[in-house]
Amino acid sequence: MKVELSALTTSPQVKQVNNAASERIHWFWFASPQTFYPLAGRMVPWFVWLAVLLCIAGTYVGFFIAPTDAQQGDAYRIIFLHVPAAWMSMFLYVVMAFWAGVGLVFNTRLSSMLATAIAPTGAIFTFLALWTGSLWGKPTWGTWWVWDARLTSELILLFLYFGFMALQAAIDDPRRADRAGAILALVGVINVPIIYFSVVWWNTLHQGASISMKSAPTMAMTMLLGMLLMALAFWMYSLATILSRVRSIILEREWHTQWCKEEIRRAS
Amino acid sequence: MAHSVVQGRNSESVVIWSSWSEFVAMGGYGFYVWGSVAMVVVVLVMEMIMLGRRRRAVFEKSARNNGGGSETAA
Amino acid sequence: MIGAMACVVRRDLALALRRKGDAANTLVFFVIVVSLFPLGVGPERALLQSMAPGILWVAALLSALLSLARLFEPDYADGTLEQMALSVEPLTVLMIGKILAHWLLTGVPLTLLAPVLALQFDLHADAIAVLCAGLLIGTAALSFVGAVGAALTLGLRGGGVLSALLVLPLFIPVLIFGSGAVVAVESGLDATAHLQLLAAFLLVSVVIAPWAAASAVRLALD
Numbered sequence: 001m002k003v004e005l006s007a008l009t010t011s012p013q014v015k016q017v018n019n020a021a022s023e024r025i026h027w028f029w030f031a032s033p034q035t036f037y038p039l040a041g042r043m044v045p046w047f048v049w050l051a052v053l054l055c056i057a058g059t060y061v062g063f064f065i066a067p068t069d070a071q072q073g074d075a076y077r078i079i080f081l082h083v084p085a086a087w088m089s090m091f092l093y094v095v096m097a098f099w100a101g102v103g104l105v106f107n108t109r110l111s112s113m114l115a116t117a118i119a120p121t122g123a124i125f126t127f128l129a130l131w132t133g134s135l136w137g138k139p140t141w142g143t144w145w146v147w148d149a150r151l152t153s154e155l156i157l158l159f160l161y162f163g164f165m166a167l168q169a170a171i172d173d174p175r176r177a178d179r180a181g182a183i184l185a186l187v188g189v190i191n192v193p194i195i196y197f198s199v200v201w202w203n204t205l206h207q208g209a210s211i212s213m214k215s216a217p218t219m220a221m222t223m224l225l226g227m228l229l230m231a232l233a234f235w236m237y238s239l240a241t242i243l244s245r246v247r248s249i250i251l252e253r254e255w256h257t258q259w260c261k262e263e264i265r266r267a268s
Numbered sequence: 269m270a271h272s273v274v275q276g277r278n279s280e281s282v283v284i285w286s287s288w289s290e291f292v293a294m295g296g297y298g299f300y301v302w303g304s305v306a307m308v309v310v311v312l313v314m315e316m317i318m319l320g321r322r323r324r325a326v327f328e329k330s331a332r333n334n335g336g337g338s339e340t341a342a
Numbered sequence: 343m344i345g346a347m348a349c350v351v352r353r354d355l356a357l358a359l360r361r362k363g364d365a366a367n368t369l370v371f372f373v374i375v376v377s378l379f380p381l382g383v384g385p386e387r388a389l390l391q392s393m394a395p396g397i398l399w400v401a402a403l404l405s406a407l408l409s410l411a412r413l414f415e416p417d418y419a420d421g422t423l424e425q426m427a428l429s430v431e432p433l434t435v436l437m438i439g440k441i442l443a444h445w446l447l448t449g450v451p452l453t454l455l456a457p458v459l460a461l462q463f464d465l466h467a468d469a470i471a472v473l474c475a476g477l478l479i480g481t482a483a484l485s486f487v488g489a490v491g492a493a494l495t496l497g498l499r500g501g502g503v504l505s506a507l508l509v510l511p512l513f514i515p516v517l518i519f520g521s522g523a524v525v526a527v528e529s530g531l532d533a534t535a536h537l538q539l540l541a542a543f544l545l546v547s548v549v550i551a552p553w554a555a556a557s558a559v560r561l562a563l564d
Contacts, residue, residue, distance in 0.1 A: 065284075074297050077301050078300060078304045085308070132307070132308070136300065136304070139300050159510070159511040166508075167508060170495070180494050180558060183490070183557055184490075184494055187551075191511075194543065195512075198518045198539075199514070201518070248319065248323045260330070267327065
């Protein structure tokens, strides 16, 4: 299944395919770590700046424009961090599984490296969702931890991230680590909706209706806007850290190649 | 900065924070709100520091490996 | 293909019969874990009765997990797994055989033992019946899902703990539906929905797990 880039670009038969599906070839061109490395390096500062700007905008909307909630007071302002962190944690798991799957099927090294790079950032956002959820729960529910569906499934998601990272860390051969991680991530991503559904079901059976963060009585437009801005900020931050981590992973794995040696010489 | 004006539902102006200390107090929930903000900032900054360290570690390791005098043609 | 699968099942059962201790240890572990809970939470009958479904299911989960270490490891050590991977029969089918054998050796005995332990917790007869039905379906799902974890950690340092870390989060739906079924019966509700969901989970894992386990075994053999 290995895509031979040189064969693709030289063979006249494939040339036609090349034109027809130029978009795809374009992406495969960047699937090589050597071409992706400088591209990622150029993109990182942009994403950092976008993250900073969006974070400022989101904080401004969330803390200065959004009105105080009638029921929860100002404690609700935690959701401007909690909900975007929870969104990112779930989104990143799916993206991680996607790239791990692409790496497994097409045998593209860079996809697997991306999946490896996504895991720590995903785990961090899961942890932040749990931390902020707990701090939100204390004034709202009166306890630091409630076994509600959202917090419980975030906790399980954290376990899934830990499993992925622990498995990859335990395997010395990077290619085996990539594939083993991909199998686990694919099994995990099929399981995530099942786990979420079962936890919601378990929760409704055991404690009936509980206050949830979804039931903020009337979600004002400014609240939604603040959450959206913060989610975008976290997204840009994730892109920046993931790309930066992928660059490190590329160098760690390919330091013996000529282009990496030149790159390292130039950078240091 | 602490004086922020917003269009309320009946398009009347609502001032959320009248003073800096009121902003810090967060209506009595300051500990929870700023505890969340602080953890987010600490964790994200820590991640960026770790990323920088990891990158430097690669450079140092490859410098050791390549610059040891016994460089072989790879 | 069915023949090859049956052959693997027969072989694993014969091997287990020759070393009865291994299978027995899992059951003893199950009994001990269940017996620890009354010592930990106190002997109040009502409390234990309400906790019984959860206790029995968590103990079953841990027992299944413990026995997973033996699922592939001996065959990996003596090269049988390599022969299986090289055989003309698809490895996925042979994996199903191994998983079925594992279920027959751990899941089924656990199910047979569970009523005795349930009596210790004073569960009603219909609750015990649902517990057994749930365990029969659920332990099969545990064997299938667990095989993926066992195969992924084959030959790694600290494989046992790692496999627990990988597999336990994936076991959660089984735990929820399995103990939920018993709780439902205890509180006078119908448990068929729980058992159907358990069976649905089993079907999904039957489709996915053998393939994933076979790919993971191939990785370990490379």
